[in-house]
Amino acid sequence: MVTTSIQTNRDSVSKNALSAPTTERKATHTIPAASQPRFLVIGYGNELRGDDAVGPKVATAVAKWQLSAVKTLAVHQLTPDLASDVSRADYVIFVDACGGEHCARTVQLEPIVGERVPNSLPRSTSHSGDPWILLNLTRQVYSHSPQAWLLQIPTESFNFxxxxxSTAQSGYDLAVRTIEHFLQTYQ
Known part of the structure; x- marks a missing residue:
């Protein structure tokens, strides 16, 4: 097996280091090289609306690691054209801001399970979407839907x-470490 080792601007990773709240660490990532990325990280949200930008910012941070087995997308919203990228991945992490009473006060990484995926698509999926609709579309069009998780980051403000x-920044830091740990676990 061919492996790729990438040096980033973060320090060496250990299980204890993953719980330490710092963004300036240097990590050596060893992920199997692949002809196509096994992992897809999609950060979505409006980069002009304060904390809603946290999803794309996390995806951009992961992209800076330049891992050959990881493809990242920072997008404004989930749209049907992303189904092609989703179909080629083994694992997908959707990264989004979470605001309101239904959100936890910390970063939540939860699997997206089949029961939550609707059996049919809404009449219009071109304006905005969610991970469940995109996964269902991927399964219908490409007969494949990868394992997927939703990484939600707590937020405070969606002002212009x-x-x-500070809540979203702390969530950003933890989300990046969570993805780093995920990639090490699922390699």
Whole structure:
């Protein structure tokens, strides 16, 4: 098996280091090289609406690792054209801001299970979508739907601007470490 080792601007990773709240670490990632990426990280949200930008910012941070087995997309919203990328991955992590009473106060990584995927698509999926609709479309069009997770990051403000609140910034830091741990676990 061919492996790729990438040096990033983060320090060596250990299980204990994953729980330490720091963004300036250097990690050596060893992920199997692949003809196509096994992992897909899709961060989505409006980068002009404060904390809603946290999903794309996480995807951009992961992209800087330049791992051959990982493809990242930072998008405004989930649209049907993403189904092609989703169909080629073994594992997909959707990264999104989570606001309101239904959200936890910490980063949540939860599997997207089949029961939550609707059996039919809504009449219009071109304006905005969600991971369940995109996975269902992928399964219908490509006869394959990868294992998928939703990584939700707690937020405070969706006001116009590009600055993250302290809550979203802390969530960003933890989300990046969570993805790093995920990639090491599923390699």
């Amino acid at each position: 601007g590009d600055a993250l609140s």
